Amino acid sequence: MAFPSSSKAFARSTCELPDITRNWLYSENWKMRYRTAFNASGYGVHPSVTSFTMHQETHTQAGKIVRDLHALGQSYARTGGPWAYQWTGVAGAKVCKTGYHRYGAAIDLTRFDWGAGHYIDTAVHGKDTRRYLRRRYLAVVATCRKHFGTVLHCYNDPDGSHWNHIHVDRGRQAVAADWDxxxxxxxxxxxxxxxxxxTDMAIDGDFGPQTKQGFEALRTKFGAKGIDPTASPVNYRVWLDLIGRHGMADKDAGTYKAG
Structure with a gap:
């Protein structure tokens, strides 16, 4: 089934691949677990390994996310590393509703778990008072953006339904950044x-004067003045990788440099 067109940047996908049903991402050791409820503290409950049906391309791209998150845990663990990736929480994939879910071209991700208490719960940690957890959530979002065209989350939630999960769709590697x-x-x-x-930066999706100031600060700290993320996919992946490393390690911008 052909996908409908979305934005000009993500108007193509590998449509000839079939749907597949799996209970793992990237490696059969890295299972998916279905979020069935929330506990009294607002964290997702994921009682059992579950199979999900999705477009094969979506499964492949989602697998690349967990592959990269495993690599971040191995090399940039905040404490007590290396961390070995364990499992992924999922709220749904191919679902008969409007949007890319009906084509199996979207997946809703709810938890990323490296074991030993090292994880991100997408219902809680994006706006947690603890900065190291917000940073880790940001590392996950940046990693998702490397492999999917659209990433919706607690700060990019156009319809108010994404506060408790990360939605990714249109499995494409990162194209050049677009500030619109x-x-x-x-x-x-x-x-x-x-x-x-x-600390007073508004996360509102508007690339205005304050955001330009923030972008320039990051470019200086990252040592990336000559790397324009809007110029090419390769350049943007440099930025996404830097954000992922700093976020996972809980380090201030500039700890790791471009190149």
Whole structure:
């Protein structure tokens, strides 16, 4: 089944691949678990391994997310590393409703778990008072953006339904950043606030004067003045990788440099 067109940046996909049903992402050791409820503290409950049906391309791209998150845990663990990736929480994939879910081209992600208490719960940690958890959530969002065209989350939530999960759709590697695109702008704003220390940064998807200031601060701290993320996919992946490393390690921008 052919996908409908979305934005000009993500108007193509590998439509000839079939749907597949799996209970794992990337490796059969990295299972998916279905979020069935929330506990009294607001965290998702994921009682059992569950199979999900989705477009094969979506499964492949989602697998790349967990592959990269495993690599971040191995090399950039905040404490007591290396961390080995364990499992992924999921709220749904192919569902008969409007949007990309009906084509199996979207997946809703709810938890990323490295074991030993090291995890991100997407219903809680994006706006947690603890900065290291917000940073880790940001690392997950940046990693998702490397492999999917659209990433919706607690700060990029156009219809108010994404406060408790990360929705990704249109499995494409990162194209060049587009500051008219809220997925990209919110990543920069979030990084400027929680990595570069611009604590009053609004994460609203509007690339205005404050966001430009934050972008320039990040570019200086990252040593990336010559790397324009809007110029090419390769350049943007440099930025996403830097954000992911800093976020996972709970480090201020500039700890790791471009190149």
């Amino acid at each position: 695109y809220q997925t990209d702008t919110t990543i920069i704003q979030w990084a400027a606030r929680d990595l570069a220390g611009i």
